[in-house]
Amino acid sequence: MTPGSVRVRVPAKINLHLGVGEVRPDGFHELVTVFHAVDLYDKLTVANGKGLRVRTVGIAGAPADGDNLAGRAALLLAAHAGIPCDVRIEIVKTIPIAGGMAGGSADAAAALLGCAQLWNLELTRAELAGFAAELGSDVPFALTGGTAVGTGRGELIAPVLGKHPLHWVLAISDGGLSTPAVFAELDRLRAAGDVPRVGGVTALLAALVSGDPGLLASHLGNDMQAAAVSLQPHLRRVLFAGTQEGALASIVSGSGPTVAMLCRSAEHAAEVGINIAGLGICKSVRVVSGPAPGARIISDNEKSA
Numbered sequence: 001m002t003p004g005s006v007r008v009r010v011p012a013k014i015n016l017h018l019g020v021g022e023v024r025p026d027g028f029h030e031l032v033t034v035f036h037a038v039d040l041y042d043k044l045t046v047a048n049g050k051g052l053r054v055r056t057v058g059i060a061g062a063p064a065d066g067d068n069l070a071g072r073a074a075l076l077l078a079a080h081a082g083i084p085c086d087v088r089i090e091i092v093k094t095i096p097i098a099g100g101m102a103g104g105s106a107d108a109a110a111a112l113l114g115c116a117q118l119w120n121l122e123l124t125r126a127e128l129a130g131f132a133a134e135l136g137s138d139v140p141f142a143l144t145g146g147t148a149v150g151t152g153r154g155e156l157i158a159p160v161l162g163k164h165p166l167h168w169v170l171a172i173s174d175g176g177l178s179t180p181a182v183f184a185e186l187d188r189l190r191a192a193g194d195v196p197r198v199g200g201v202t203a204l205l206a207a208l209v210s211g212d213p214g215l216l217a218s219h220l221g222n223d224m225q226a227a228a229v230s231l232q233p234h235l236r237r238v239l240f241a242g243t244q245e246g247a248l249a250s251i252v253s254g255s256g257p258t259v260a261m262l263c264r265s266a267e268h269a270a271e272v273g274i275n276i277a278g279l280g281i282c283k284s285v286r287v288v289s290g291p292a293p294g295a296r297i298i299s300d301n302e303k304s305a
């Protein structure tokens with residue numbers, strides 16, 4: 001029997017490494033990235049309804065219904081199955097909007113999983129990943145979670161070996177940054193002069209396997225950071241504050257503006273988080289850890305973070 005509703009939990013990501021290559025003929029940039037899911041989750045309830053309704057609570061500013069990435073995911077799946085898209089989706093948002101943490105992509109991945117279950121579509125992980133890639137470059141990773149290398153435009157996912165816990169402080173900005181605008185700013189900076197590039201990913205992968213956060217700190221890198229800072233110069237202050245307050249390293253997550261600060265332990269992250277919050281340089285501070293599992297269905301009585 002088809003259940004009346006399904007609940008799904010899905011994590012945010014940060015990019016431990018984000019190497020941006022050239023622009024491809026399709027307008028996307030070739031990427032080599034290391035995604036890392038952290039335990040900051042959006043939760044979706046997907047239920048039978050009449051027509052498509054998507055609403056968001058928790059954080060204001062996400063679009064509704066078919067303009068929401070979760071709604072687009074439901075429409076895509078319904079079209080594939082040849083059924084009407086009669087579904088109500090409620091998103092309890094915790095992942096910052098336009099924060100470089102792939103919150104919209106996470107919601108799309110969660111909606112795919114939830115609708116597939118609600119409609120009894122027996123899809124393989126590979127089929128789900130195919131739909132995910134149609135919806136956005138970051139969506140396949142949200143299904144997988146953990147720590148993984150992303151190539152192509154970011155949609156080709158290969159899990160990495162290191163499973164050691166990593167502890168982070170997230171400095172969340174007041175305003176967001178548009179991903180295409182940050183890619184465009186990077187292209188502009190590169191056209192205007194030589195912008196340093198993060199290089200290969202091998203040393204970072206070795207550091208992940210070692211589990212030594214001190215070693216990992218020296219190999220974090222993000223080609224988009226210069227462009228994010230160029231668009232929001234105050235990020236320079238936030239990045240500096242991280243290391244000043246004792247974090248091992250600070251890095252802009254993806255296209256930003258969220259700044260992720262790597263710490264030695266959970267206790268250390270709590271301490272750094274309190275200090276960063278006290279500076280009043282960002283909207284909010286979250287202490288998180290990874291790697292977190294990808295999108296998954298949760299039962300009604302399951303207590304989840």
Ligand SMILES: C[C@@](CO)(OP(=O)(O)O)[C@H](O)COP(=O)(O)OP(=O)(O)OC[C@H]1O[C@@H](n2ccc(N)nc2=O)[C@H](O)[C@@H]1O
Nearest residue numbers: 028029100101102136137138153154179180183254255256
């Ligand atoms: C930059 C990254 C790094 O993980 O994350 P965010 O900072 O957005 O979270 C991603 O590449 C974002 O992926 P996602 O947000 O899914 O992007 P998409 O919807 O596929 O593309 C949005 C737009 O970003 C640009 N884009 C995206 C991916 C890519 N490899 N090259 C690009 O140039 C294109 O202008 C594209 O039209």
Ligand SMILES: Nc1ncnc2c1ncn2[C@@H]1O[C@H](COP(=O)(O)OP(=O)(O)O)[C@@H](O)[C@H]1O
Nearest residue numbers: 062068069097098099100101102103104105107
């Ligand atoms: N479910 C959703 N959550 C957040 N943003 C969404 C969602 N659906 C569509 N969007 C749109 O996608 C844009 C990028 O959102 P998001 O994925 O949060 O940021 P980022 O690409 O920086 O990780 C937002 O500005 C918003 O207009």
